[in-house]
Every structure is written in structure tokens, then in C-alpha cells.
Amino acid sequence: MRIAIVQSEYRGGNLSGENQMVNHTANVLADFGYEVLLIKVSSKQKEMEKLYRLKAALNVSFGTGINISSKLDDFKPDLILCHNTFPNIGFAWMKNRKEPIVTFLHNYRYFCASATLSRNQETCELCPIKTPIFSLIHKCYKESFLATFLLYIRQVTPKSISNEFNVP
Numbered sequence: 001m002r003i004a005i006v007q008s009e010y011r012g013g014n015l016s017g018e019n020q021m022v023n024h025t026a027n028v029l030a031d032f033g034y035e036v037l038l039i040k041v042s043s044k045q046k047e048m049e050k051l052y053r054l055k056a057a058l059n060v061s062f063g064t065g066i067n068i069s070s071k072l073d074d075f076k077p078d079l080i081l082c083h084n085t086f087p088n089i090g091f092a093w094m095k096n097r098k099e100p101i102v103t104f105l106h107n108y109r110y111f112c113a114s115a116t117l118s119r120n121q122e123t124c125e126l127c128p129i130k131t132p133i134f135s136l137i138h139k140c141y142k143e144s145f146l147a148t149f150l151l152y153i154r155q156v157t158p159k160s161i162s163n164e165f166n167v168p
Contacts (some may be wrong), residue, residue, distance in 0.1 A: 002035045004077035006068060008088040009042045018106045022083050037075045039068050041088040056087040061150045065090030072097065113140040113151040132156055 005026050010016045026038045046052050059065040065088050072080070072093075082103045085091050094101055107115040111128040113135035118124055126134035132155040135141070141148040 001079065002037070002075060002077045003029055003079050003081060004037045004039060004072055004075055005029075005081045005083065006039045006085065006089060007041075007083040008065075008085050009040045009044075010084075018084060021106075025081070025083075037071070037077065039071055041066055043088060046088055057147070057150045059090045060087045061153045062092075063090045063154070064092050067093055069093050069096065072099075109151075110155070113148045113155075127155070 005022060007018075007022045009019055009022075022038070022040075026036050030036045043056075046056070049055075063085075065085065068089060077099055080097065080099050080101045082094075082101055084104075084106060086109055108117045108128075109115040111117070112124075113127065113132070117128075119138055119140060124134075127140075132152050135148050135155075136145060136152055139145050139148050141151050
């Protein structure tokens with residue numbers, strides 16, 4: 001069986017629990033005899049590129065990003081494990097895939113701009129329970145109205161259009 005693992009890797013490198021989990025998963029699957037392709041896009045490396053912040057912002061808002069379809073087409077996986085697409089890969093590529101895709105949730109990014117369901121070190125559930133407009137009021141992502149606005153757009157876009165969990 002051929003398994004592709006997809007990750008937009010956080011800056012934390014080996015300090016990130018998610019990064020460690022992805023590497024561990026790839027190693028364990030390979031040890032069990034599965035053929036594994038690890039597709040990683042590193043935020044730390046991408047940050048060096050011109051206009052990275054603008055590109056990442058657009059990726060977040062529209063689910064676009066680096067198109068990994070050609071790598072997947074060449075590998076021909078039987079299964080795709082998707083650990084994170086935020087902010088570099090997006091999910092637009094998923095719409096044309098025939099393989100099963102398993103998406104892991106590592107935080108609350110889909111429901112909370114800060115991804116933590118907390119604000120000022122207190123539990124905050126205003127956005128998932130009431131409306132994501134509260135993320136704009138409180139500038140929840142990076143204490144920036146603009147950065148939060150881009151996540152807000154994604155959260156209020158109809159799920160049938162925007163959400164990787166509704167891919168046909």
C-alpha cells in the first residue's frame with residue numbers, strides 16, 4: 001500500500017508536537033512495509049520568499065496554496081493522510097483526488113481564529129457558539145485585524161465551497 005502524508009510544517013521544527021507526530025507516523029508506516037511519500041512545505045523556508053505573507057494570507061482565505069497534485073499523481077497513493085494544510089498548501093487540490101483522504105485535526109483552526117479556543121488566557125467559545133465576527137472584534141489571530149479577517153472569510157464561506165471535510 002502506498003501512503004502519502006501531507007503537511008504544511010510549522011516553524012517549530014522538531015519542537016512542534018505535530019511535526020514530531022508526522023515524522024513518527026511516516027517512520028512507523030515505513031517500518032511496517034508501507035511505501036510512504038512525505039510531502040512537507042516548511043513555513044520557515046517559505047518565509048524567506050518575496051511576498052510570502054501576502055501569499056500565505058491568500059492561501060488561508062481561499063484554501064489555495066502550493067499544488068501538490070503532480071507529486072501525488074507521480075506517487076499514485078492508495079491513501080492520503082493530511083496533517084495540516086495551513087497556511088501553505090490549502091485544500092483546493094483535494095477536490096480532484098480520487099483517493100481516500102484522512103484529515104487530522106490538531107487544533108481548533110476551523111472554528112477559532114487563534115486555533116486555541118482561548119483569549120487572554122481564558123476559555124473563549126464565542127466564535128463557534130455565536131458568530132466568528134467576535135474574532136474580528138478581538139483581533140484574535142496575531143492581534144491583527146487584517147490577519148484575523150482573512151481567517152474570518154474562510155470561516156464564513158459556505159462549507160460546501162470552502163471546507164476540506166466536504167470534498168466530494
